Each structure stands twice: as C-alpha cells, then as structure tokens.
Amino acid sequence: MNIGILLNKLFTVNSFNKLVSGESSETYKSIVNELINPPDSITNLQAMNLIYKYMSKRHRNEYFYKNTLLNKILLGRHSIQTSTALRELPINGNILDFLIINGVGQVYEIKTELDNLQRLKGQLNAYYHAFSLCNIVTDQSHLKQIMQSIDLPQVGIIVLTKRNTLHEERKATKYEKKLDYKSIFKILRKYEFEYILQKNFGFLPQVNDFQYYDVCFQMFKQLDIKQAQQEMLYQLKQRETVDRSNIKEFNKVPVEIKSLIYFSNYTDNNFKQLNQFLIKKIGDE
Structure with a gap:
C-alpha cells in the first residue's frame, strides 16, 4: 500500500489509541518496515520521531497541519488553560477543519499541498455564518492561486513554510455581515442551547418534544446576533478535551x-499506557 495512505490511516485518534492499547497494527508495522532500518532496534518513541520527520519533508498531510496549528498556536501562543481547540466541526454541510477559541473564535481551513481548492470559497462563506475570523492555512504552492x-x-x-513554520501572509480581519442565527444554533448541543436560554430568559419552553427545538430556536433569535455568537463560543470553549x-x-x-x-480525553491510566508504549522497543510484547 502507498506510504502516504498508510500514514493517513495511522495518524487518526482511533487508530493511534488502538495501537497504544496493545492492538496489533499492520499499518504501523508496514510504515516502520518501510521507513526504519533495522526496525526492531529502537523504541516506539524514536519510531514516531523518525516517521514524523519523514512526514515533515515528504508527506505533510492534514494531520501534520493540524498538529502544527495545535503546537504553534494553541500551545505556543495561548494555553490549554485559557483556550480550546476543536476539530471537524460540522457547519452548513461542511466540516470546519480546526477552530481555536480564545475570547474569539479563529477558524483555520486547511489546504495542504495534497489538496485541491475547488470547494474553498464555498467553505469559507459557510463558516462566516457562524464565525467572524477565518484563515486559510496552506502550502506555498497554493498561495498564488x-x-x-x-x-x-x-x-x-x-503559509506552512518548508521549514515547517507558520508565516502569516495576510492577517484575518473581523467580518460579521453573514452571521446567521440558524447556523449558530445548529452548532450547539441540546444542553448548550438550554443553558443559554435559561441564562438569558430564566426559563425553558414548556411544549411537547415535537415543538421543543423550534420553540427554543425562536427564543434564541431574540438575542442580539453578536451576543448569540458569543454565547455559542462560550459553550464551545467548555468542550475541553484535556x-x-x-x-x-x-x-x-x-x-x-x-x-x-x-483530542482523546486521556485519563491517568491512558497516560500511563501511552508512556509504556513509547518506551517499549518495537517488536517487544
């Protein structure tokens, strides 16, 4: 199988956590055998380092971009104690790649060198119905287009440079003309919009289940649109993963x-399991 496909399969939350928990992974074995020689003389930590170095030069996929954003912006400029990152957030038939909330919501739409740009403008227009600051994160090869x-x-x-730094070619400016109540409301989970309504109106509607969602939405629309957005951002910020x-x-x-x-909601036991996996030599049971 193509090494790029294998790397895409390995660097997902589910695939990696199965590997850490002790499940045999043919994907991981194939990558190690392809990129590391001899494969059984190093630890899993060393293997991950070598695999990631290969990705940084030869296969900067979506995971590589998201991981760079998390390390350099969320952890580098902000703090996980004051900011929250979300990924793959559904909005208006699109999936928002990466969002960082730190007082404001900053959208990061990723277009790697492996992607095409056909849907990009439509995606951005969709995101502006709920968020005011949007960024494209891309490779130099896409910049001119x-x-x-x-x-x-x-x-x-x-631009994610060849040195794997983030270069801000143009700073995002706030744009609020497209903000839309329905788009904002649909992002919220039931307990989140209930919290907003209870906070702002002091009660929840007493109607049957069939009418409940629509009546809640009508109440939500009574808020100022910018307040509605801020209430949504506050709720999203509470979706902490660490x-x-x-x-x-x-x-x-x-x-x-x-x-x-x-993005894995690790417990104490999960961290212990991860540490055991990382120090273990490849091939050791």
Whole structure:
C-alpha cells in the first residue's frame, strides 16, 4: 500500500489509541518496515520521531497541519488553560477543519499541498455564518492561486513554510455581515442551547418534544446576533478535551503526537499506557 495512505490511516485518534492499547497494527508495522532500518532496534518513541520527520519533508498531510496549528498556536501562543481547540466541526454541510477559541473564535481551513481548492470559497462563506475570523492555512504552492481566486479580503492567509513554520501572509480581519442565527444554533448541543436560554430568559419552553427545538430556536433569535455568537463560543470553549488535572502529563507528550492526545480525553491510566508504549522497543510484547 502507498506510504502516504498508510500514514493517513495511522495518524487518526482511533487508530493511534488502538495501537497504544496493545492492538496489533499492520499499518504501523508496514510504515516502520518501510521507513526504519533495522526496525526492531529502537523504541516506539524514536519510531514516531523518525516517521514524523519523514512526514515533515515528504508527506505533510492534514494531520501534520493540524498538529502544527495545535503546537504553534494553541500551545505556543495561548494555553490549554485559557483556550480550546476543536476539530471537524460540522457547519452548513461542511466540516470546519480546526477552530481555536480564545475570547474569539479563529477558524483555520486547511489546504495542504495534497489538496485541491475547488470547494474553498464555498467553505469559507459557510463558516462566516457562524464565525467572524477565518484563515486559510496552506502550502506555498497554493498561495498564488488562493490570492487570485479567493476575493475575500477579510480572510487570513497562513503559509506552512518548508521549514515547517507558520508565516502569516495576510492577517484575518473581523467580518460579521453573514452571521446567521440558524447556523449558530445548529452548532450547539441540546444542553448548550438550554443553558443559554435559561441564562438569558430564566426559563425553558414548556411544549411537547415535537415543538421543543423550534420553540427554543425562536427564543434564541431574540438575542442580539453578536451576543448569540458569543454565547455559542462560550459553550464551545467548555468542550475541553484535556482534563485540567492531567495538564502536567499532557505537557510531557511528544510534539509529534500532541494533537492525537489532545483530542482523546486521556485519563491517568491512558497516560500511563501511552508512556509504556513509547518506551517499549518495537517488536517487544
């Protein structure tokens, strides 16, 4: 199987956590045998480091971009104690790649060198129905086409350079003209919009289940649109994926797999299992 396909399969939360828990992974074995020689003389931690180095030069896939954003922006500029990252958030028939909430919501739509740009403008327009700051994160090879074809001057443009740094080609500016109650409301989970309504109106509607969602939405629409957005951002920010009691353990996680662990809701036992996996030599039972 193509090495790129194998790397895409391995660097997912489910696949990696199965590997850490002790399940045999043919994908991992194939990658190790392809990229590391001899494969049984190093630890899993060393293997991950070598695999990630290969990705940084030869296969900067979506995981690599998301992991870079998490390490350099969420952890580098902000803090997991004050900010929250979300990934793959459904909105208006699209899947938002990466979102960081730190007082405001910053959208990061990823277009790697492996992607095409056909849907990009439509995706950005969809995101502006709920968020005011949007960025494209891309490779230098796409930059000229993006600058020419995306006539949205408020969109930020960030280039992942060949040195794997993030270069801000153009800073995102706030754009609120497209904000839409329905788009914002649909992002919220039931307990989240109930909290907002209870907070702002002091009660929840007493209607049957068939009418409940629509009546709640009508109440939500009575808020100022910018307040509605802020209430949504506050709720999204509460969707923390790292338990505060485990921050010290999370800080020890190697940068190569930081994003995988951040989005995995690790417990104390999970961190112990991860550490055991990383120090184990490849091939050891």
